[in-house]
Amino acid sequence: MPTADFQQTFQNAVSLQQQKKYDEALSAYKSLLEQNPDLSRDQIADISYNAALTSFNKQDFLASYVYNQKALMLRPRHSPATELALKIKTQFQVKATPHDISLIENLNKAGLEAFPVEALWVFGTVFFVIFLRSVFNYFLTRKKEILENLKFSRFAYKNYFWLVLFLVFSFLSGLKIREEQIPKALIRNEQATLRTAAGENQAALADLPGGSLVHILRVTKINDILYFQIKYPGGISGWTKKEDLELISSPNLPKD
Structure with a gap:
């Protein structure tokens, strides 16, 4: 509060x-x-x-x-x-950094990013309820056929469509939840130099441009300076100082 x-x-x-x-x-x-x-x-x-x-x-x-x-x-x-x-x-765009495009990145570009996890769960639940209803109706029909000594009807393959949709939306929800649980930050300066280890005297690996979204792997403190091990999704990982980063959240990060 x-x-x-x-x-x-x-x-x-x-x-x-x-x-x-x-x-x-x-x-x-x-x-x-x-x-x-x-x-x-x-x-x-x-x-x-x-x-x-x-x-x-x-x-x-x-x-x-x-x-x-x-x-x-x-x-x-x-x-x-x-x-x-x-x-x-119209004034600024993040410079592209070569990297392997992940499944979640492709899905986000396709529109998944606009849907909150709650919405995906609602859709998935609706599809599962429809599937359960079709199963329930099928068994009612089977019971009637047994009582009237009629030929058994098959469970319509089209009903599996609802089960497939449920599985797809459950999978997408799982991906979103996993992605949201990863600690993230944005490069806040014009560029951030990634180093092989924590510390100013370590060898430089690469420079990430300002505005890049990165995943946080670990954090450690050397001489009262916080260093973060970060990874550019689908790309290189290395260490940089906290002052180069704007944390999206303050999760419980693994520390050295």
Whole structure:
């Protein structure tokens, strides 16, 4: 539950944004995100959207993209963030990084991303109920045929269609749940250098462009600096500093 201090800081940030004091407003929004780990997904999404809009007005389109993507990943149906995404797209696009395209990435591009897990479960449940009803009706028919000494009818193959749909939607739900459970972050700077191990003196592997979505594998601390082992989906993995990342959430990460 947000405290009175949180509410006051948030209102001050909104006021600064309305006064076009964008640097001060953005600093306040960052402080809210970093110092309030118990915020709900919706609250983080709203603050991130405000930070995105502030950054857009500053013409910092990379920061605007990162914060807005964070808002949309936490609340896909965030209407203002969806509208802002269209404006950002005219000013900034993430540079493509060569990688193997995964099944979930292909499905998301095909439209799966727009469906929440709950909707997939509802559709799957409906199809399963229809299948069970067809099975129930079939056994009622069989019972009647036995009583009337009639020739047994076969279970219509078309009824298996509902079972197949149930299995497909269950599979898609499982993929979505698994994908959502993976800790993720966005590259917040112009680029992030991936290194072979945690630490500034380690060999560089590659540079990931700003705005790239990555999976978080591990986190460790060296000399009071947090380093994250990240993986670009379908691509390379390596270590980078926390300051290069905008965390989508604060999960319980495996630590060294």
